[in-house]
Amino acid sequence: MNAITFPKPPPSPEAEILRAEVREFLHTELAGRDARSKAESWSGHDAEFSRKLGAKGWIGMTWPKQYGGHERSALERYVVMEETLAAGAPVSLHWVADRQSGVQILKIGTEEQKQKILPKIAAGECCFCIGMSEPDSGSDLASTRTKATRVQGGWLVNGTKLWTSSAHLADYMILFCRTGSVDSTDRHAGTTQFLVDMKTTTGMQIRPVYALSGAHHFNEVVFTDAFLPEDALLGTEGAGWKQVTGELAFERSGPERFLSTFGLVVELMRVLGRDPSERAAIALGRLQAHFITLRRMSRSISGMLQQGLEPANHAAMVKDLGTTLEQEIPEIARTLITNEPTAETTEDFLAVLAHSMLHAPSFSLRGGTREILRGMIARGLGLR
Amino acid sequence: MPEETDMLRETATRVFADHFAPRDLGAVEAGHWPQAGWAAVEDAGLTRALVPEEAGGYGVDPAEALSILRAAGGAAVPLPLAETMMASWLLAQAGLAIPDGTLSVAPVLPGDSLFATRDGDGWRITGTASRIPWGRSVGAIAVLAEGPDGMVVAMVPSGGWTVTISTNLAREPRDRLTFDAVVPRAAVGATEVDAAQLQRLGAAARCQQMSGAMDHILALTLQYALDRKQFGKPIGKFQAVQQNLAIMASQTAAASAAADLAAEAVGHGMGITPIAAAKVRCGEAAGTVASLGHAVHGAIGFTYEHSLHYFTKRLWSWRDEFGGETEWALLLGRAAAERGPERFWADMTTL
Ligand SMILES: Cc1cc2nc3c(=O)[nH]c(=O)nc-3n(C[C@H](O)[C@H](O)[C@H](O)COP(=O)(O)OP(=O)(O)OC[C@H]3O[C@@H](n4cnc5c(N)ncnc54)[C@H](O)[C@@H]3O)c2cc1C
Numbered sequence: 001m002n003a004i005t006f007p008k009p010p011p012s013p014e015a016e017i018l019r020a021e022v023r024e025f026l027h028t029e030l031a032g033r034d035a036r037s038k039a040e041s042w043s044g045h046d047a048e049f050s051r052k053l054g055a056k057g058w059i060g061m062t063w064p065k066q067y068g069g070h071e072r073s074a075l076e077r078y079v080v081m082e083e084t085l086a087a088g089a090p091v092s093l094h095w096v097a098d099r100q101s102g103v104q105i106l107k108i109g110t111e112e113q114k115q116k117i118l119p120k121i122a123a124g125e126c127c128f129c130i131g132m133s134e135p136d137s138g139s140d141l142a143s144t145r146t147k148a149t150r151v152q153g154g155w156l157v158n159g160t161k162l163w164t165s166s167a168h169l170a171d172y173m174i175l176f177c178r179t180g181s182v183d184s185t186d187r188h189a190g191t192t193q194f195l196v197d198m199k200t201t202t203g204m205q206i207r208p209v210y211a212l213s214g215a216h217h218f219n220e221v222v223f224t225d226a227f228l229p230e231d232a233l234l235g236t237e238g239a240g241w242k243q244v245t246g247e248l249a250f251e252r253s254g255p256e257r258f259l260s261t262f263g264l265v266v267e268l269m270r271v272l273g274r275d276p277s278e279r280a281a282i283a284l285g286r287l288q289a290h291f292i293t294l295r296r297m298s299r300s301i302s303g304m305l306q307q308g309l310e311p312a313n314h315a316a317m318v319k320d321l322g323t324t325l326e327q328e329i330p331e332i333a334r335t336l337i338t339n340e341p342t343a344e345t346t347e348d349f350l351a352v353l354a355h356s357m358l359h360a361p362s363f364s365l366r367g368g369t370r371e372i373l374r375g376m377i378a379r380g381l382g383l384r
Numbered sequence: 385m386p387e388e389t390d391m392l393r394e395t396a397t398r399v400f401a402d403h404f405a406p407r408d409l410g411a412v413e414a415g416h417w418p419q420a421g422w423a424a425v426e427d428a429g430l431t432r433a434l435v436p437e438e439a440g441g442y443g444v445d446p447a448e449a450l451s452i453l454r455a456a457g458g459a460a461v462p463l464p465l466a467e468t469m470m471a472s473w474l475l476a477q478a479g480l481a482i483p484d485g486t487l488s489v490a491p492v493l494p495g496d497s498l499f500a501t502r503d504g505d506g507w508r509i510t511g512t513a514s515r516i517p518w519g520r521s522v523g524a525i526a527v528l529a530e531g532p533d534g535m536v537v538a539m540v541p542s543g544g545w546t547v548t549i550s551t552n553l554a555r556e557p558r559d560r561l562t563f564d565a566v567v568p569r570a571a572v573g574a575t576e577v578d579a580a581q582l583q584r585l586g587a588a589a590r591c592q593q594m595s596g597a598m599d600h601i602l603a604l605t606l607q608y609a610l611d612r613k614q615f616g617k618p619i620g621k622f623q624a625v626q627q628n629l630a631i632m633a634s635q636t637a638a639a640s641a642a643a644d645l646a647a648e649a650v651g652h653g654m655g656i657t658p659i660a661a662a663k664v665r666c667g668e669a670a671g672t673v674a675s676l677g678h679a680v681h682g683a684i685g686f687t688y689e690h691s692l693h694y695f696t697k698r699l700w701s702w703r704d705e706f707g708g709e710t711e712w713a714l715l716l717g718r719a720a721a722e723r724g725p726e727r728f729w730a731d732m733t734t735l
Contacts, residue, residue: 004633006641086729269725276721282710285717289664292732293642317634374630381606381629383620
């Protein structure tokens with residue numbers, strides 16, 4: 001797989017039929033939502049919406065039917081993802097589970113774990129959070145210090161996870177932590193993944209961490225002798241590093257990495273009107289050229305996933321290019337309209353501009369920083 | 385189908401590798417015409433790749449045909465290959481015979497018009513057109529002219545125009561031609577193609593060429609980063625250099641994806657949106673890739689002796705030809721605004 005080549009996405013007539021259905025559903029379901037809440041993009045949380053999407057069969061779409069899946073193609077799943085994002089649907093309850101946690105369980109989970117959890121995810125009733133980062137372990141994930149120690153009947157976990165999005169809402173966390181001692185010859189050794197039941201586990205404290213906008217998205221999760229039963233082990237003890245890098249490839253591969261501020265472009269178009277200035281039209285046309293190209297690349301990745309490939313470097317490229325675009329959009333939009341966003345503003349465009357500006361810095365941090373992604377690409381080029 | 389694409393492009397790549405080493409590129413810039421190279425390109429049938437089967441072509445998908453130009457861009461092939469392919473396509477569209485030898489098209493600037501008027505049993509072609517690629521060198525030009533009853537294509541052999549020399553930054557001929565030619569009736573045919581469509585075909589062709597040039601610049605720069613040592617190690621071991629190469633790789637990949645979209649559009653009604661988007665995106669990538677390519681190469685890459693400039697100069701020229709980023713972005717933006725925010729997303733999903 002040449003990292004520079006993004007093969008033509010395979011045609012999928014069934015995906016286009018599905019698209020019309022999804023649009024109609026979203027049109028009805030989102031009718032009452034204002035522009036500001038649509039701007040939440042994939043951080044918007046709405047249990048009822050996720051349940052309805054699940055009832056439609058649009059979560060866990062590619063998974064086997066025996067686990068509540070629908071055995072549809074990656075390209076059909078892509079249509080649901082991009083349509084929900086473009087419409088500003090509140091997808092955060094199921095997003096992480098559908099994108100990576102469920103996939104991980106399907107790949108390496110026990111039969112019991114699959115049967116217990118996957119149908120709930122597919123129904124849109126099971127929220128997952130990602131327990132990777134820690135106070136002293138960000139980009140350098142292998143330096144994790146949270147530790148699970150074997151005890152009678154299971155494990156005791158001690159340590160702190162940080163920046164854990166949706167931990168306060170989640171049913172489960174996939175926890176990445178240390179189970180062996182630090183090996184100076186192999187820093188990836190001795191790490192393991194666990195399925196943590198967020199509702200019943202004792203010895204676990206979830207504290208909100210407020211984002212600069214004042215919003216509560218992420219948390220600190222402190223484990224103090226938190227007991228995990230034997231069957232909380234996910235995959236193989238000691239294989240955590242290999243597993244977590246596989247999980248990260250899924251985390252980075254989707255259209256949410258270039259559509260986070262798409263809603264701002266739509267609002268911008270509304271205020272620019274049908275006959276914008278030349279300068280505004282040029283800026284808008286350029287943004288469209290970027291969207292069209294990124295969508296092509298992202299669908300190409302979806303085609304590769306469909307073939308069973310793991311295009312991690314391709315995903316890193318799309319995430320780097322995509323988050324750059326997402327971050328540029330508010331910067332460009334503000335130069336085209338001479339009106340300052342305020343905290344109280346009720347005008348749609350300004351409200352969405354304010355929201356986008358206040359969230360943009362995170363786009364190139366969450367899911368792996370820009371520099372880390374570029375490091376991966378450089379490794380793919382043979383430089384590291 | 386993919387195998388065929390690969391075969392065509394592989395043939396092209398081989399022919400180009402045989403004939404266009406950096407030394408040959410320098411000779412062409414000094415005014416030498418690479419006759420052997422041209423003959424090999426023509427013998428391999430590359431010039432006819434865009435001609436439909438019913439007009440004597442091979443019936444390859446236009447997207448595959450255009451991929452030859454990606455290989456050509458990757459070798460900085462100093463020949464009117466894209467232009468001969470386009471002219472052959474234009475002549476075939478009008479039901480005209482396609483001559484052997486080098487060809488070009490006119491006009492190429494939106495403001496330029498050429499005219500066809502009846503002259504006895506034949507036609508008289510007049511008017512002035514600027515920036516005609518390879519105008520001074522080619523054997524004939526497929527002229528898209530305004531006739532008394534609509535657009536026509538005329539096959540005008542050399543001698544039918546006078547030349548005011550002009551060149552692009554890469555020293556490729558981009559001449560101002562004043563036509564005054566009388567051609568026989570059989571050399572003129574009515575056409576459905578208009579200047580805007582010709583512009584789009586040209587843009588799609590330049591996107592492929594730019595994509596190929598970026599492929600090559602990335603490969604050159606990567607190799608240089610592995611070979612060149614400073615502070616006791618290859619400069620590619622420095623993280624700052626690695627990050628620059630990663631940016632180049634992503635921009636090159638984006639340009640390649642965009643250029644593919646444009647090439648596919650050529651075979652599907654020459655849709656304006658994908659082609660405009662591709663020219664904007666490839667043009668933008670071209671600036672970044674050229675700039676970082678030079679940054680990593682240091683002073684040696686700034687010399688005439690090093691081959692990097694054959695590719696970066698072409699990028700700087702090609703991104704402006706057949707419409708630069710600003711023109712295409714304006715078209716895109718106006719069309720999107722006109723259709724309104726509610727259709728913005730839906731329109732993109734039809735591509
Ligand atoms: C909104 C948001 C939501 C998040 N949600 C989650 C979540 O749900 N679960 C979770 O586990 N994590 C989550 N994260 C954490 C995220 O994964 C980390 O922020 C990210 O991995 C970077 O770690 P850090 O913040 O500690 O920065 P650091 O790793 O300390 O990096 C700081 C700076 O140094 C640079 N840097 C670090 N190492 C290198 C290197 N080797 N080479 C070059 N530069 C380097 C980085 O690129 C960055 O610019 C979230 C973050 C945000 C902003």
